[in-house]
Amino acid sequence: MTASTARTALSVNLNKVALVRNTRHLGIPSVTRAATLCLQAGADGITVHPRPDARHMRAQDVRDLHDLLRAWPQAEFNIEGNPFHNLMEFVTLLRPHQCTLVPDSEGQFTSDHGWNLPADTERLRPVIAQAKAAGVRISLFMDPLPEAMAHAKAVGADRVELYTESYASAWGTPRQAEVIRQFAQAARAAQAAGLEVNAGHDLSRENLADFLRGVPGVREVSIGHAFVSDALELGYAATVHAYLAEIAKASGG
Numbered sequence: 001m002t003a004s005t006a007r008t009a010l011s012v013n014l015n016k017v018a019l020v021r022n023t024r025h026l027g028i029p030s031v032t033r034a035a036t037l038c039l040q041a042g043a044d045g046i047t048v049h050p051r052p053d054a055r056h057m058r059a060q061d062v063r064d065l066h067d068l069l070r071a072w073p074q075a076e077f078n079i080e081g082n083p084f085h086n087l088m089e090f091v092t093l094l095r096p097h098q099c100t101l102v103p104d105s106e107g108q109f110t111s112d113h114g115w116n117l118p119a120d121t122e123r124l125r126p127v128i129a130q131a132k133a134a135g136v137r138i139s140l141f142m143d144p145l146p147e148a149m150a151h152a153k154a155v156g157a158d159r160v161e162l163y164t165e166s167y168a169s170a171w172g173t174p175r176q177a178e179v180i181r182q183f184a185q186a187a188r189a190a191q192a193a194g195l196e197v198n199a200g201h202d203l204s205r206e207n208l209a210d211f212l213r214g215v216p217g218v219r220e221v222s223i224g225h226a227f228v229s230d231a232l233e234l235g236y237a238a239t240v241h242a243y244l245a246e247i248a249k250a251s252g253g
């Protein structure tokens with residue numbers, strides 16, 4: 001399965017596997033073993049977010065996963081992070097398929113907002129140009145604001161990743177329909193501007209299919225926290241199968 005396939009790609013974020021591993025000096029659970037099992041089960045890619053405080057993914061993990069993914073030519077490696085912290089070292093050294101630029105502060109609890117466009121345009125322009133020159137696809141982590149999408153295109157992004165926490169927290173409540181309309185509008189604005197659309201944050205086996213039904217044309221979802229939580233119960237392979245089944249369900253499969 002390649003990134004050009006029509007169905008939404010599943011990129012498994014393995015941050016939380018590293019988080020558990022880091023509580024001992026034993027190397028278990030292994031992030032490369034987790035990646036191998038997920039890819040063998042049909043995941044389309046692996047996502048990591050090596051934060052500056054290395055609370056979960058460490059630089060060596062990113063290098064190890066990069067090496068591992070060479071044996072999986074159809075799988076995509078997505079590295080997330082702030083280009084004004086540690087991300088650009090990985091861009092220039094490893095040239096992953098995709099980098100998702102996220103405006104997190106150092107030590108931030110978890111990502112909680114997208115870029116502020118057009119205000120952030122001038123500082124983003126050179127780092128995006130540098131990544132593109134290295135052949136790396138750039139996705140900008142964005143709140144679902146239709147009016148910001150043309151600015152994301154203008155600054156050189158290839159994709160936007162819609163920050164889905166507000167959808168996840170509205171899912172199953174009376175606000176769900178209104179919030180999904182907001183995401184659909186943002187996605188349409190991005191697509192009209194010539195961008196492809198990814199999505200992520202707090203997506204889960206429960207809320208994924210409704211999101212994809214409501215927001216057509218999503219190229220990739222990156223899912224970590226809920227995925228790893230499910231994998232603790234089901235195992236990696238069954239969890240990949242379960243998420244792929246939700247993706248298929250959303251497209252009528």
Ligand SMILES: CC(=O)[C@@H](O)[C@H](O)COP(=O)(O)O
Pocket residue numbers: 015016049051080102109110111141200201224
């Ligand atoms: C950009 C994004 O939404 C995810 O990468 C999220 O930030 C996961 O990071 P943590 O696993 O550190 O919460």
Ligand SMILES: NCC(=O)COP(=O)(O)O
Pocket residue numbers: 013047080161199200201202203222223224225226227
């Ligand atoms: N880009 C979002 C991501 O990789 C995973 O976010 P989450 O599923 O851990 O919330």
